Amino acid sequence: xxxxxxxxxxxxxxxxxxxxxxxxxxxxxxxxxxxxxxxxxxxxxxxxxxxxxxxxxxxxxxxxxxxxxxxxxxxxxxxxxxxxxxxxxxxxxxxxxxxxxxxxxxxxxxxxxxxxxxxxxxxxxxxxxxxxxxxxxxxxxxxxxxxxxxxxxxxxxxxxxxxxxxxxxxxxxxxxxxxxxxxxxxxxxxxxxxxxx
Numbered sequence: 001x002x003x004x005x006x007x008x009x010x011x012x013x014x015x016x017x018x019x020x021x022x023x024x025x026x027x028x029x030x031x032x033x034x035x036x037x038x039x040x041x042x043x044x045x046x047x048x049x050x051x052x053x054x055x056x057x058x059x060x061x062x063x064x065x066x067x068x069x070x071x072x073x074x075x076x077x078x079x080x081x082x083x084x085x086x087x088x089x090x091x092x093x094x095x096x097x098x099x100x101x102x103x104x105x106x107x108x109x110x111x112x113x114x115x116x117x118x119x120x121x122x123x124x125x126x127x128x129x130x131x132x133x134x135x136x137x138x139x140x141x142x143x144x145x146x147x148x149x150x151x152x153x154x155x156x157x158x159x160x161x162x163x164x165x166x167x168x169x170x171x172x173x174x175x176x177x178x179x180x181x182x183x184x185x186x187x188x189x190x191x192x193x194x195x196x197x
Contacts, residue, residue: 002106004060004114006050007073011061012042015073018094026156027129028092055079058114059090062107064098071098074107076115076124084122084170086115091126091135104138112142116173125167129154136164143176144168 007015015037019025022035033041048056057077061070072094078087088111093099115121128135130149140146144166152160 001065002071002103002110003063003065004074004107004110005063007046007059007061007075009039009043009046011070012039014070014094015042015092018073018092023156026154027132028090030154049075049077055119058111060107060111062103062110064103071095071103072107074111076111084120086119086121086124088112088124088126099134104135105142108138108142108144112168112173113177116170122170123167125165127163127165130162130164136166139166142168143172145172 016039019028019037025033025035025037032045046059048054049059050057055077056079057075059075059077060073062072062074063069064071073090073092074088075090076086076088078085078089080086088108091104091107093103093107112124115124125147126139126144127150128139130136145168147165147167150163150165153163154161
């Protein structure tokens with residue numbers, strides 16, 4: 001199972017160790033950060049985050065509940081109160097040895113549960129670079145639908161990257177996650193949520 005907990009300054013060093021090259025940083029954050037990632041830039045990233053009374057963004061670390069190990073990072077932000085919408089960003093399975101073990105699915109389902117069940121959102125979207133086939137597969141398995149592609153949206157070195165837009169609507173989430181479908185689901189809060197992987 002995956003448990004989401006708020007990302008804090010105590011987690012900075014681990015995230016910096018995980019993001020050890022410029023391309024990975026670009027894939028993870030777009031143009032938000034420059035390489036190398038620093039504690040100062042992460043302090044700025046956390047400003048205004050994780051405040052349930054005025055959500056700007058919820059930034060989480062993902063913990064494997066069996067081992068207690070932090071295995072990833074994910075955030076939910078770009079909230080639109082009017083449209084009851086938000087966006088998943090900065091998804092990362094940190095340890096390369098942990099990839100392919102279902103952690104991505106657990107993280108995505110946990111943050112979707114927070115968005116739809118706790119925050120009452122109607123729509124949650126994300127963008128993923130078209131060459132990241134593992135992430136695309138993870139998001140599709142979690143129920144997100146492809147809505148389109150933004151061609152050559154990011155310039156990196158001598159080339160361009162295209163971005164696939166994906167989203168899930170509240171009724172699609174509820175249909176796929178009725179009690180008969182997810183017997184192991186547990187209570188969620190914006191600060192901590194558990195999902196079986």
